[in-house]
Amino acid sequence: MENSNKKLQQGVSAQVIKRLPRYFRYLRLLLNENRLRISSGDLAKMMNVTASQIRQDLNCFGGFGQQGYGYNVTYLYGKISEILGVNENYQAVIIGAGKLGQALCGSPVFTKRGVEVIGLFDNDKKIIGKIVDGLNVASIDTLGDFCKKNRVDIAALTLTSKNAPLAVELISSVGIPGIWNFTSYDINQTNTNISVQNVHLGDSLMMLCLSLREKYNNEKEHHSGGITE
C-alpha cells in the first residue's frame, strides 16, 4: 500500500504510468495498421513528443527497443495492457440509465479496454425494464442481489449529481471497489476504500471556456496594441 505512489508496477514510476494510456492508444493504432515495428523516432513524431522521452518511458519495461530495429509493437502493446489491467476482464455496471448512461452502455470505450458492461440500473420506473444494447435496465434496489451473483469491479455513475451521494453509499455497501464518476459530485475517498476516477465534464468544459477567454483577450490586446499597417 505505502509504496503505491512511488513505484506502481514492476519498477515503472507513477509519472510514466500516467502516460501509458496514451501509448496504449497509439500502439493500438499501429496494430490496426499492421505495423509491427516502430522506431522511437517515428513513434515520437506520431505522438508529438521527443524520441528521448519515448526511449526513457519505454526503457522502464526493460530494453526491448533495439538500435536500428525499433520496438516490437505487439510486445509493447501486450506489456502496457498488462500493466494497465486491460486483460483482467473487469466487469462494470452503469448506475443511471438516462441518455448518458445509455450512450456509455453502447460505447466501445469499455470493450476496447477489456471491460464488460454486465448491468444497467436506474431508479426511474419509466426506464426500468427498457432494453439498452441487449441489457435490461434493472431497478437500483436489485443492485445488492446482482452483486452477490456477479463479480462487479466498476460502477459507472451516470445519474444526477443530486442522487450521487446515495448511490455512492449503496455502491460502498454492496462492495463494488471502483467508481467511474461522471457526476459533478466529489466522492470523499478518505472515508471509503473505493477507487474513484472522476470525469467531471463540467470542469473540463470550464477549462476550455477559460482558455477561449484568454485567447480572445490576447487577440483583443494584440489588435488594439498592434501597429496598423
Add this chain to the structure above:
Amino acid sequence: MENSNKKLQQGVSAQVIKRLPRYFRYLRLLLNENRLRISSGDLAKMMNVTASQIRQDLNCFGGFGQQGYGYNVTYLYGKISEILGVNENYQAVIIGAGKLGQALCGSPVFTKRGVEVIGLFDNDKKIIGKIVDGLNVASIDTLGDFCKKNRVDIAALTLTSKNAPLAVELISSVGIPGIWNFTSYDINQTNTNISVQNVHLGDSLMMLCLSLREKYNNEKEHHSGGITE
C-alpha cells in the same frame, strides 16, 4: 501570450485557476441551498481540503474573506464565474450526433456553465434531419455556412476517432476557436491555433482499471502474507 502559463487572470496563478471549477461547483451548491456566507473552515470541510489552502487560493482575488464573517458566496461565485468565462455566453456546436452527441446535447453540462448548444452536425444521412432536444441534426457539409451566420466558439467532437482528423481540419478551416474533444484522437495543437480540451474517456477508464489492479494485488499480498488468526 507568453505569460499565459504563469499568471492567467488578474494575478491568479495557473495552479489556482485549475482548482476554480471545483470551487465553482461547491459555491453553486451553497447558492442552491441559499447559504450566502461561508467560513474558510466550513468550506474546507465540505471540499475536503485544508482551510489554509482555501484562504490561500481565495486571497488571490483580493481579501474579501473577513475574519469571523466568512466569504460572500454570491460575490465569490460571480468573481470565479467571470474568471472562468462562464458569463461570456459562448456558443457551441456538437459534431457527431450519435448516442454520445445526443446525450451531450440534452445535458445540463452546457447551460450550467453558460454555454449554449446552437447546432448539431453529422455526416450520416440516417441521422441528418432528426430532431434532438429541439435542434435539427444538420449535414456536416453545412457547418461552414452555419459558422458564417452564427458565432461558434466551441465544437464538441463526439464522432468516431477515425473521423476525427477530418473533422478537426474542417473545424480549423471554418474558424471555430475551441474544441472539446471526446474522441481518443490526439489533436496536434502546435499546428493550429485551436484551444483543445480533451476528455479521453478511455484513458480515464484505464487509470481506474490500473488502480483496481493495484488494489487487488495489494489485497492478495496482504492476504497471503498476513498472519492467520
